[in-house]
Amino acid sequence: MKNxxxxxMRVERVIxxxxxxxxxxxxxxxxxxxxxxxxxxxxxxxxxxxxIVKKGKGYGVSIExxxxxxxxxxxxxx
Amino acid sequence: MxxxxxxxxxxxxxxxxxxxxxxxxALADLGCRVVVIDxxxxxxxxxxxxxxxxxxxxxxCDVVEGRCRIKxxxxxxxxxxxxxxxxxxxxxxxxxxxxxxxxxxxxxxxGVFDYILIDCPAGIxxxxxxxxxxxxxxxxVATPSVPSLRDADKVITVLKSYKLDKIKVVVNRxxxxxxxxxxxxxxxxxxxxxxxxxxxxxxxxxxxxLSSGYGLCKGSDSYKAYKVxxxxxxKNTEKIYxxxxxxxxxxxxxxxxIKRGI
Numbered sequence: 056m057k058n059x060x061x062x063x064m065r066v067e068r069v070i071x072x073x074x075x076x077x078x079x080x081x082x083x084x085x086x087x088x089x090x091x092x093x094x095x096x097x098x099x100x101x102x103x104x105x106x107i108v109k110k111g112k113g114y115g116v117s118i119e120x121x122x123x124x125x126x127x128x129x130x131x132x133x
Numbered sequence: 134m135x136x137x138x139x140x141x142x143x144x145x146x147x148x149x150x151x152x153x154x155x156x157x158x159a160l161a162d163l164g165c166r167v168v169v170i171d172x173x174x175x176x177x178x179x180x181x182x183x184x185x186x187x188x189x190x191x192x193x194c195d196v197v198e199g200r201c202r203i204k205x206x207x208x209x210x211x212x213x214x215x216x217x218x219x220x221x222x223x224x225x226x227x228x229x230x231x232x233x234x235x236x237x238x239x240x241x242x243x244g245v246f247d248y249i250l251i252d253c254p255a256g257i258x259x260x261x262x263x264x265x266x267x268x269x270x271x272x273x274v275a276t277p278s279v280p281s282l283r284d285a286d287k288v289i290t291v292l293k294s295y296k297l298d299k300i301k302v303v304v305n306r307x308x309x310x311x312x313x314x315x316x317x318x319x320x321x322x323x324x325x326x327x328x329x330x331x332x333x334x335x336x337x338x339x340x341x342x343l344s345s346g347y348g349l350c351k352g353s354d355s356y357k358a359y360k361v362x363x364x365x366x367x368k369n370t371e372k373i374y375x376x377x378x379x380x381x382x383x384x385x386x387x388x389x390x391i392k393r394g395i
Contacts, residue, residue: 059315059322066279066318066326070286 075107075114082107089118097122137239137249138366139268141292143284145255147276148305151341153252154182155355156272158348159363161216165247168207171221172235172264173254180220183210184348193221197234203241212348217246232266239267248366257291265292270299272332276306277318282326289329301332303362308337309376310389320373333362336376354379 072079082105089103103120140153150173157169170193171179180186191206196219203219210216219238239249251268254260265271271292275285285302292300304320311317324331335341340353349356358374365372380389 059312059318062277062279062318063322063326066282069279069283070326073283073286074290 075109077107089120093120093122096126098124098126135243135246135249136270137251137268138270138272139251139253139264140272140274141253141261141264141288142255142274142281143257143288144275144281147274147281148335148341149255149274150178150182150252152272152274152303152305152335153179153250155341155349155359156363156366157183157216157218157248157250158210158213159359160248160250160366161210161213162360163363163367164215165367166215166245167248167250168217168219168242168246169250169252170219170239171252172260172267173252174221174230174260176254177221179218179252180208183218185210185218185220189220189222193219193235193238194230196238197230203238230263232263235263236267257288261288261291265295265297269297271295271297271301273300273302273327273329274305275302275323275327277304277308277320277323282323286327289327300329302327302329303333303335304331305335306337307334307376309378309380310392313377313380313385313389314393320376331371331373332365334358334374334376335362336374 068079085105086103089105090099093099093103097120099120100123101121103118106117106119108115140149140156142149153169157167160167169179169183171177172193173179174194180189185208188208191201193206195201196203196206207217207219210218239251242249251264253264273285273288273292275281289300302324304323307320308317312319320331320334335358336354338353338355340350340355344350344355349359354376358376361372361374364370379385
């Protein structure tokens with residue numbers, strides 16, 4: 056059974072995605088790709104959260120994630 | 134000078150035509166001279182909602198194409214002498230009619246009426262632009278559902294590009310019992326989501342369905358809500374009809390239980 060708060064959040068999400076002209080799947084895929092990429096550099100303790108907002112004629116993108124440690128680089132011989 | 138207000142929504146079936154007719158009646162009750170114009174060519178129903186479908190001789194297309202004068206196409210409401218309707222019809226000719234031609238017709242009514250309400254077709258294609266280009270203000274009708282609000286937001290974005298004097302939202306089919314039970318959004322939340330001021334709230338009531346063609350019964354919740362809405366429009370006030378009033382308190386909880394049971 057739906058409730059008021061869920062419904063408001065759903066409308067907010069749908070409207071914001073429409074205003075940003077991005078599909079809901081876009082954020083999910085971006086987060087998935089970023090997780091793969093960031094795992095090469097960090098020991099992730101949470102999956103990255105992407106927030107996209109309209110900024111003038113473009114977009115402002117902020118990525119936030121928590122990690123327990125940084126991965127050390129290994130020199131790969133040529 | 135008349136206030137030209139387009140009633141639009143984006144999504145179909147949210148109650149644009151019903152609102153146009155009942156708001157026209159409510160404004161006429163306040164003593165304003167009102168004309169309601171049907172710009173929904175082909176899917177015209179304003180005449181049916183106002184119960185004048187048998188009185189149509191000429192329509193908007195005839196006026197535009199010069200087959201009659203505006204006064205010949207206007208139909209006076211049976212119950213209110215200060216309420217008129219300008220019907221539309223003739224689907225084949227509608228594609229040839231531009232917004233500018235309708236604007237010329239509307240300008241001809243400017244000095245005669247206080248309010249010109251324009252019933253806009255659903256969607257945001259040619260018909261929508263034709264209706265909006267003739268207006269100075271817009272009322273966006275939305276129901277408390279995700280598809281309706283999504284379309285309303287898109288329509289508001291397009292309306293903003295027209296630089297109209299005012300864009301306001303009317304929440305239609307609000308159910309006090311569901312709002313009180315935390316299952317429907319509050320009209321104020323809807324206004325905030327759409328970032329647009331609220332002009333009024335109309336309750337979901339059987340009376341609206343039953344009164345189609347006859348006018349709302351005085352004393353019904355819908356009649357009162359339309360009265361508040363018309364007053365807001367005329368006096369520029371922001372009073373909102375409380376749809377939850379009947380469903381709060383002890384007796385309200387009994388009413389809610391009965392409605393849930395039904």
